[in-house]
Amino acid sequence: MMDFGTGAMIATIFTLSCFTGYCVVLRVTPALHAPLMSVTNAISSVIIIAALQVTVYSAHGEFGEVTTARWLCLVAVFLTIINIVGGFMLTKRMLSMFETKKKKPGND
């Protein structure tokens, strides 16, 4: 590897991700801004990974040990899974509304 510190690498990744996000989101049609918000809400709950790694098994192999940190992470898992399932389901529901065309008038 080049001599390239971890900090510099993380900063680079962060900057490039910002640009990627900018380019991708700029192309989203205004009509789909509501599904965009709900799906970004779901994927930002990816922080569940940080909590899950602690609740299901500790990185250092202490399986039986129950610490405050594990309980706190369990709460975080609970909060984020609501968000993940809710966010994706809501997006799906909204998008299915955009799909239904003139075919079925009158009933929803």
Place this chain on the structure above:
Amino acid sequence: MISFLVHAACFCGQVTTQLPVALSLFILTLRGLSSAKTANRGNLLGMAGMLLVIAAPILMASRNLLFTKPSQMYFFYLTMCTLVCGGFIGYRVAKKVSMTALPQLLATFHSLVGLAAIFIAWAVQTSPYTFGLIGSPEEYFLSEINALELAIGTVVGAITFAGSLIAAGKLHGIIKGTLSYKGRKGVTLTLALILVLLIAFYTICPCTHVFCPILAISLMLGYLLIMPVGGADMPVIVSMLNSYSGWAAAGIGFTLNNILLIVVGALVGMSGAILSSIMCKGMNRSIRSVIFGGAGATTAPTCSGTTQPKGNVKLCSGEDAAIILKNASTVIVVPGYGMAVSQAQHALRELAEALQNDDVTVKYAIHPVAGRMPGHMNVLLAEANIPYEDVFEGGEINREFSTTDVVLVVGANDITNPAAKTDPTSPIYGMPVLDVGNAKTVLFIKRSLAAGYAGIDNDLFYKENTMMLLGDAKKVLETVLRSF
């Protein structure tokens, strides 16, 4: 067989394989939203990415089920129960919620991201060793850079949580009114300064006695930032909090050196930022004035200079409106929040169908800030099965108003106000508005003649070619429909 599954699980669980795949899937999710045709596929890819992310640690841990005593794994089972319960709650909420209540639901979801970030940061604070941030349990203190990242993650998370909760309360109508007192800017700045000093202190001494005040002040700051914001600014606030929830995730990612969190956080943060900037343009407000506490919004309406003599308002009955609409050949509908409140979108679609049967062309014009969040109106119209192709963005359709026979404004006000173009003293001066007044006839459906959210009078009500239908949007539309 089991051994094969375990090996497959280990392979999937490895960061090297999982990370690029999950990230690509998330980027494709956002990319899919560029058109309604690919959006659903994008959403499925996002679900797949999330499943991959969640499944990896669970599969890795379940490998240990084979050679660990069940009694030692009870936290694993507890986690599974939590996932199922939480997932069920999320599923129910997403299925049940009405599309009118969408903005407050999303604000609540954002607050959950913020709260989860707080809890994770707190967990890191209590035991950095569990997260692998320090070499051994005995070595208590975090390194300076880790402490700084943790503090920033906490601050963003707490501001997101408190702010989103307030925003959700306001959107739901639980929290009424705005907070305004003298020296608001001073108080906010002082708190921010104290916060910066505390964070600086925390990097030297990362202990709970410093962490708790940081958390408390951030929560207070979140409250003070969002509480003074008025109803009209809500689209900006909701998208801004969307952005904050992304930055909160990125903040936690920085703390834990987790690339997945950093990238996803940046994507979401940017998405929210773009939406906020679109909303700001739609209201002609600078993004700075909104981020720093929406200072302009609360002061502007009080100094509104529109005290011109009020002309006569022409009221019109449902029957008259039906005749006017039937005799038109082109109709543009301008929906606003009033339509959402009275759930009038279904009645509107029935009316539009009746008109289309009479060979009247019906189009819909949507202003960027027409609802309470970006894209709110589009979802409501889509919910009522109004075809996607008939719905146009404000900029696309604005020239067509002059060649239109009838414009039907359903529960909108400020977004049609000509004062934004003609009156430099008006608080909304410079805001892009729909040139509804250029049409031959304007039909306004409104609950009352009261001013809109920006607190200003609309000259359009007193114009020659404007007719007012006062009442609840749904009831009025049904009356019009009955006279067909």
